[in-house]
Amino acid sequence: MVEILNNSEAVPGENARFEELGRGCYAYSADGCSNTGVIVGDRGVLIVDGQATPAHAEKVLEHVRDITDKPVKQVVLTHFHADNSLGSWAFDPGEVIASDLTRRMIETRGIEDIHVSRERFKALFADLPAIPAVCAPTMTIASSMTIDLGGREVRLMHLGRGHTMGDLVVWVPDSGVIYAGDLVQSTAAPYCGDAHLADWPRALDRISAFRPAALMPGTGRPIIGAPAVVSAIETTRDYVTTLRDSAAACVEQGLGLNDTFNAVKDTLASHFGSKTDFETQLPFNVARAYDEALGLDQPQIWTRERCADLVDALSGVVAVAEPVEAPDLEEEDTPVSTVEVEGAEEVEVVEDEALSEESDLVSDSDFAASLGTPMDDDEIVEEESLDLTSEDIVDEDEPSEGSSTADDEGDEDSKDTEKVLEEVR
Secondary structure (H helix, E strand, C coil): CCCCCCCCCCCCCCCCCEEEEECCCEECCCCCCCCEEEEECCCCEEEECCCCCHHHHHHHHHHHHHHCCCCCEEEECCCCCCHHHHCCHCCCCCCEEEEHHHHHHHHHHCCCCCHHHHCCCCCCCCCCCCCCCCCCCCEECCCEEEECCCCEEEEECCCCCCCCCCCCEEEEECEEEEEEECCCCCCCCCCCCEEEEEEEHHHHHHCCCCCEEEEECCCCCCHHHHHHHHHHHHHHHHHHHHHHHHHHHHHHHHHHHHHHHHHHHHHHHHHHCEEEEEHHHHHHHHHHHHHHHHCCCCCCCCCCCHHHHHHHHCCCCCCCCCCEEEEEHHHHHHCEEEECCCCCCCCECCCHHHHHHCCCCCCHHHHHHCCCCCCCCCCCCCCCCCCCCCCEEECCCCCCCCCCHHHCCCCHHHHHHHHHHHHCC
């Protein structure tokens, strides 16, 4: 029987560490939890990823208050997953910022992701309220933005699709520190259930172009030192490309999902079998790689029913049937309900009727049938008006206060940043 639950003996929140990665840049890490970044400027604090629950976020806040009494200006969500976002409001931030695409994914996938995450990681979400609510960003960006924290610029950038469609990375030029979210892992196996495996290596190339001196991955201990950062990025690339290529080879040979899973597991185990959560992430990772090899560009939405179907498919207890394409739903025909988030404005959450119906998924090939509504690359939500003050935001097209054009032209890091962003555009 394939097991997709996290049966790790680690107690979420234990062995917590709060480490300085560079001047004014910190990382909080603990067993069984996603990492949280803390960036301190003269006027305030920026948080990168808000933990899985308010209780876990409070533990981070205790460390923040040990180093500064400045207010939390922003929480930046690197992507939409519940384990890095649901505790965000505990920081009482002025803004919660995400990419346009992440907001779209929260609206269309957020509630289901909470349900699935609570079942997979029961201990982590033990103190979450019985009725879940998504963490809706109050502000979104399409490509990049620079925030002035007071004597410190922090750059938020969407470098392309990878771990999800809407990943943001957070770059602090004056400290050489980058917060990469789940785009980079070091001691843990990457989660690829919502990934774009063909694009992910390009996002890693763009992260490498900044030549970070330190990096905070999605989980596990932070990575300090340029050689260690390069190693972590390359290890992530190796996992992603091996997963993608071995699954594609199986599909080309006409293998079903079950046989593909066994073959890919054998291929990955020799190099990555000792990584944290290798076994529990693998079914989702192979399922996504299998779908992508079959030509499904957009990851399917993970529902509790689909997780059960995955277990059945990998356990060989299902029959063979032809795949069925997902229907294209018109936006005006989609029912909408409102989810209330304490301390935030109301957010509309799309509930797809097609997702609530019992799935007819019964086979390896049929597992590739979409259970969710595909989202085109250009289907993004329009940006909300920016509520930050002029002091907080630095126009990307103009030099920041106190700097000269000549200085900018001579700044190697600035040139590298602009080159990377230009490649993305």
